Amino acid sequence: MFEGRPDRDDEIVLVGRSNVGKSTIMRELTGHSVPTGQKPGVTREPNHFDWSGQSFMFTDLPGFGFMSGVEGEHREAIQTDIVRYIEDNADSILAAVLVVDGKSVIDIIDRHSDRGEIPHDVEMYHFLEELGVPTVVAVNKMDKVDDKDERLNDLCDRLGLFPPWQQWDDEVIAPITAKAGRIDSLRTALQHHIRAAKRDELLQFVTA
Numbered sequence: 001m002f003e004g005r006p007d008r009d010d011e012i013v014l015v016g017r018s019n020v021g022k023s024t025i026m027r028e029l030t031g032h033s034v035p036t037g038q039k040p041g042v043t044r045e046p047n048h049f050d051w052s053g054q055s056f057m058f059t060d061l062p063g064f065g066f067m068s069g070v071e072g073e074h075r076e077a078i079q080t081d082i083v084r085y086i087e088d089n090a091d092s093i094l095a096a097v098l099v100v101d102g103k104s105v106i107d108i109i110d111r112h113s114d115r116g117e118i119p120h121d122v123e124m125y126h127f128l129e130e131l132g133v134p135t136v137v138a139v140n141k142m143d144k145v146d147d148k149d150e151r152l153n154d155l156c157d158r159l160g161l162f163p164p165w166q167q168w169d170d171e172v173i174a175p176i177t178a179k180a181g182r183i184d185s186l187r188t189a190l191q192h193h194i195r196a197a198k199r200d201e202l203l204q205f206v207t208a
Helices: 022-030 072-092 105-114 120-131 148-159 184-196 200-206
Strands: 010-016 047-050 056-060 093-101 135-140 173-175
Touching: 010 022, 010 072, 010 120, 022 047, 022 056, 022 093, 022 135, 056 200, 072 093, 072 120, 093 105, 093 120, 093 184, 105 120, 105 148, 120 135, 120 148, 135 148, 135 184, 148 173, 173 184, 184 200
Parallel strands: 010 056, 010 093, 093 135, 135 173
Antiparallel strands: 047 056
């Protein structure tokens, strides 16, 4: 189980597979780089970034799912710790950002579905939904996607959301390219959830 969580009343968590760009998004949101392992699956602990003046933080959780060179038992342990962390702190989580790779997410979801498995991304989305944690799906690396609307509509379909994706773009679906600093749609969605929680004083942390 993860240890050493800072004593903060509210947080925004980033979850997702390895190599989808969570740490880059964290850097864009906070203005600071966060430590990462040399290869996927090395980092077992969350990276927290908090401010002394506010009881609030961002948390970048370790990646889940397949990781090259990492044993299945180790991957399962990571995912179990992520689930427990979210369950234990659900009341403090203002919003969760589920980060997916816009170029590969549909193929990954369909590959698992075709094998009769519940895809990790879909499972995590519904897990967060069941806990009542407001969730933004940050669809990263959109600069590598040619058929943007079709891809985002397909993702909505896989998550059980009715297309077109545009009806979810202020709250749920946020197409971004974090490496280029283009995360405005994510900021807009997070602002929506912060306002909904009546925590307007925290808007400063998700405003460019």
